[in-house]
Amino acid sequence: MIRRALAALLLIVPLALPPALSYAQLPTLGDGSDMTLGAERKLGERIAREIYRDPDYIDDPLLAEYVQGVWEPLLAAARKRGELNPDIDERFAWEIMLVRDRTVNAFALPGGYLGVHLGLIGLVASRDELASVLAHELSHVTQRHISRLMSQQSKQTPLMLGAMILGALVAGKSPDAAGALITGGQAVAAQTQLNFSRDMEREADRVGYGVMTQAGFNPQGFVTMFDKLQQASRLNDNGAFPYLRSHPLTTERIADMQARQQMDAKSGTVIALTMEHAMMAARARLLAEPGVDTLRSWVSEADASTFASLGPARQAGVLYAAGLAGVKLRDFAQANGLIARLTALTSADAPAARLTRLLAAEATLAAGDAPRAAALVDGMANREPELLLSAQALIRAGRAGEVVPRLQDWVALHPRDALAWLQLSSAYAAQGQSLRAIRAEAESHAARLDYAAAVDRFKAAQDLMRKAGASGPGSDYIEASIIDTRTRQLESLLREQAAER
Numbered sequence: 001m002i003r004r005a006l007a008a009l010l011l012i013v014p015l016a017l018p019p020a021l022s023y024a025q026l027p028t029l030g031d032g033s034d035m036t037l038g039a040e041r042k043l044g045e046r047i048a049r050e051i052y053r054d055p056d057y058i059d060d061p062l063l064a065e066y067v068q069g070v071w072e073p074l075l076a077a078a079r080k081r082g083e084l085n086p087d088i089d090e091r092f093a094w095e096i097m098l099v100r101d102r103t104v105n106a107f108a109l110p111g112g113y114l115g116v117h118l119g120l121i122g123l124v125a126s127r128d129e130l131a132s133v134l135a136h137e138l139s140h141v142t143q144r145h146i147s148r149l150m151s152q153q154s155k156q157t158p159l160m161l162g163a164m165i166l167g168a169l170v171a172g173k174s175p176d177a178a179g180a181l182i183t184g185g186q187a188v189a190a191q192t193q194l195n196f197s198r199d200m201e202r203e204a205d206r207v208g209y210g211v212m213t214q215a216g217f218n219p220q221g222f223v224t225m226f227d228k229l230q231q232a233s234r235l236n237d238n239g240a241f242p243y244l245r246s247h248p249l250t251t252e253r254i255a256d257m258q259a260r261q262q263m264d265a266k267s268g269t270v271i272a273l274t275m276e277h278a279m280m281a282a283r284a285r286l287l288a289e290p291g292v293d294t295l296r297s298w299v300s301e302a303d304a305s306t307f308a309s310l311g312p313a314r315q316a317g318v319l320y321a322a323g324l325a326g327v328k329l330r331d332f333a334q335a336n337g338l339i340a341r342l343t344a345l346t347s348a349d350a351p352a353a354r355l356t357r358l359l360a361a362e363a364t365l366a367a368g369d370a371p372r373a374a375a376l377v378d379g380m381a382n383r384e385p386e387l388l389l390s391a392q393a394l395i396r397a398g399r400a401g402e403v404v405p406r407l408q409d410w411v412a413l414h415p416r417d418a419l420a421w422l423q424l425s426s427a428y429a430a431q432g433q434s435l436r437a438i439r440a441e442a443e444s445h446a447a448r449l450d451y452a453a454a455v456d457r458f459k460a461a462q463d464l465m466r467k468a469g470a471s472g473p474g475s476d477y478i479e480a481s482i483i484d485t486r487t488r489q490l491e492s493l494l495r496e497q498a499a500e501r
């Protein structure tokens with residue numbers, strides 16, 4: 001479906017963007033009736049915790065870094081423009097969660113959490129297009145649209161609201177799964193209640209457009225993305241575009257967009273496809289777990305007669321998809337051949353060459369050659385994909401001692417990085433430091449807001465200290481005091497969580 005939509009997308013009409021649209025049309029609620037920031041954040045955490053637990057939640061360091069590279073400039077621009085006030089900035093999570101789903105969707109949740117389907121990353125043709133969607137969703141949060149919707153539902157308890165949002169999310173993912181959380185008519189009700197008003201959508205378009213252009217993204221990305229959605233909406237492609245269900249293209253929104261088009265001097269510029277973007281979009285499509293037949297067809301595209309006629313960026317996308325598909329099919333000889341072609345193609349483009357090296361290391365590690373995989377990545381590069389891939393390779397190669405200090409430094413700076421905590425746990429375990437391994441595992445659960453699992457692991461660590469006595473791991477006094485402190489902190493968070501129910 002996405003491929004069909006992609007074909008339709010090539011018809012790009014330059015649209016343009018906004019004279020300032022009226023902000024005053026928004027329904028105003030009594031000041032006291034808005035949900036407090038703290039309550040909204042708590043509700044967001046409850047929903048985020050469920051998403052982290054969902055098997056379709058995906059923590060891929062490369063895609064996460066790519067999306068973060070779009071998200072952070074947007075946040076900075078929203079701050080600069082005063083859309084993101086210091087209070088909300090500090091209290092909210094501002095975290096993006098990737099969902100392994102081929103459909104095109106992005107959604108804002110309470111408390112500054114944002115969900116992005118891999119299908120959206122696989123569809124967009126540039127960072128600028130992705131930025132236009134993220135800026136729109138960001139604006140729903142900064143304009144407090146969610147809290148206004150929540151306030152309108154003030155008779156519901158927050159738990160009910162959380163369950164309704166989750167129900168709507170599940171319903172958005174797969175119509176058959178809707179019953180898992182909410183049955184029948186309730187799911188439909190939840191979805192309609194969660195829909196932002198038309199005025200909110202227009203405001204998110206207006207504010208989002210300002211934020212993305214201030215962040216330095218090409219306004220044409222907003223225009224081409226809008227056009228993609230319009231094409232899909234004409235094709236009535238609701239199955240592949242759940243985004244259209246929550247963001248209907250009303251005549252007002254389309255008119256606003258056309259007004260922006262006339263105002264915007266840059267609207268004629270065409271955004272060139274970069275190798276880096278083509279490769280990341282290919283990765284998103286691959287990690288959305290297509291079937292074996294699709295993987296095979298992607299491998300064969302690299303040898304199709306049409307390949308030579310593609311521009312270099314498209315060729316890089318095809319070779320990346322084919323190489324990674326080869327790895328998934330465990331056809332390593334073929335994958336290596338494809339990666340060698342990709343290496344030659346991308347050698348002069350630094351970001352693309354980096355992605356190629358990482359793919360080569362991923363393939364080598366999957367093929368079982370850990371020492372060579374470790375040699376392919378620069379584990380000292382201060383970037384998460386390199387750090388985690390080289391840590392994995394070095395641990396498997398029996399060199400866990402080298403990765404421990406790097407990972408310790410990393411989690412000190414990024415305490416919410418669950419994957420890094422898990423790698424650190426494996427590194428400690430490989431060195432026989434079981435107490436530290438359990439503690440790092442506990443921290444990985446805490447990072448995903450699963451306080452019950454975290455407390456369980458911290459208690460296991462305390463038990464281990466007690467049993468081992470003065471000669472065993474319990475003699476590690478610094479570690480012991482960290483474990484005691486963190487156990488108390490997590491227990492208190494767990495009690496708070498239980499009290500909310």
Ligand SMILES: [Zn+2]
Nearest residue numbers: 196201204247
């Ligand atoms: Zn919206």
